[in-house]
Structures are given as structure tokens and as C-alpha cells.
Amino acid sequence: MKPCPFCARIAAGDVVAENDLAAAFPDGFPVSPGHTLIVPKRHEADFFALSVEEQEAIHVLTRIEKERLAGEYGPSAFNVGVNVGADAGQTVGHAHMHLIPRYPGDVEDPRGGIRWIIPDKAVYWQGD
Numbered sequence: 001m002k003p004c005p006f007c008a009r010i011a012a013g014d015v016v017a018e019n020d021l022a023a024a025f026p027d028g029f030p031v032s033p034g035h036t037l038i039v040p041k042r043h044e045a046d047f048f049a050l051s052v053e054e055q056e057a058i059h060v061l062t063r064i065e066k067e068r069l070a071g072e073y074g075p076s077a078f079n080v081g082v083n084v085g086a087d088a089g090q091t092v093g094h095a096h097m098h099l100i101p102r103y104p105g106d107v108e109d110p111r112g113g114i115r116w117i118i119p120d121k122a123v124y125w126q127g128d
Contacts, residue, residue: 006039006094017064021057024065027098034073034101036065045093047084058097065099075101081114089117 005028009015015023016036027035038061040054047055066078079100083090102110112122 004043004092004094006037006092006096007043010039010041017061017068019057019061021054022061024061024099032075032101032103032106034069034075036069036099037096038062038065038099039094039096044095045090047082047095047097050095062097062099069099069101073101076104077102077110079113 009025010018010023015025017024018041021042022038022040024036024038027037038058040050040058042050042054044050044054050058062080069075069078079098079102081098081100082096083098084095111125115122115124
């Protein structure tokens with residue numbers, strides 16, 4: 001079995017923030033400057049299988065990282081998301097939350113945000 005890249009980063013201390021149950025580090029394939037992942041320290045693929053305490057630790061780090069990224073990169077907005085399972089697009093079998101800074105003009109029309117995961121359903125406002 002291939003080693004978990006997130007567990008390897010945690011073990012190497014390649015993190016920008018951490019608490020007892022979670023760690024944060026830059027995404028290896030960022031979609032925008034500052035794109036950060038927040039992961040549980042315990043290896044578990046399913047976000048919903050994490051304990052309430054682990055989920056809370058991830059949320060606490062997400063808020064901390066949002067403030068850091070706001071100061072360091074100055075984005076105008078953020079997307080926050082979790083892919084749970086292959087059919088939802090999860091490609092690394094270690095639960096993780098994406099914190100994606102957004103910038104004016106980074107896409108032509110940002111309306112719909114996360115709804116674009118299913119493009120045919122994204123534009124619900126047409127006809128407005």
C-alpha cells in the first residue's frame with residue numbers, strides 16, 4: 001500500500017499550524033495562492049468517521065488559518081470544502097478540509113461557488 005502523503009507531512013513536521021488533534025499545511029496542488037489543507041492527525045479517510053473532537057480541532061485550525069491567510073495573501077473571499085469518498089472527488093484517503101482563498105477576477109463569474117462541482121446544476125439563477 002502507498003504511504004499516506006498527509007501522514008508523511010505531519011510526521012516530518014511540514015505544517016504551518018497544529019493543535020493536539022489536527023494539522024494544517026499548504027496544498028501540494030493549490031488552486032489559488034494560499035490554498036491550505038487542514039487534516040486530522042489520526043489517519044482516517046472519512047470525515048464523518050472522525051470524532052466530534054477531531055472535527056472541532058479541524059474547524060478551530062480552519063479559523064486560525066483563515067486569519068493567517070487573510071493577513072498574508074489578502075484574499076477577498078474563501079471557499080471551504082470537504083470531499084468525502086471517491087464519488088465526491090476525494091483523491092487522498094485521509095480526511096481533509098480545503099481552505100481556498102479567492103481573489104477578484106480569479107474566475108470570470110464566481111456565482112454558485114461550490115455548486116460548480118455539478119456544472120449542469122450550478123447556474124440556478126438564470127432568468128433573474
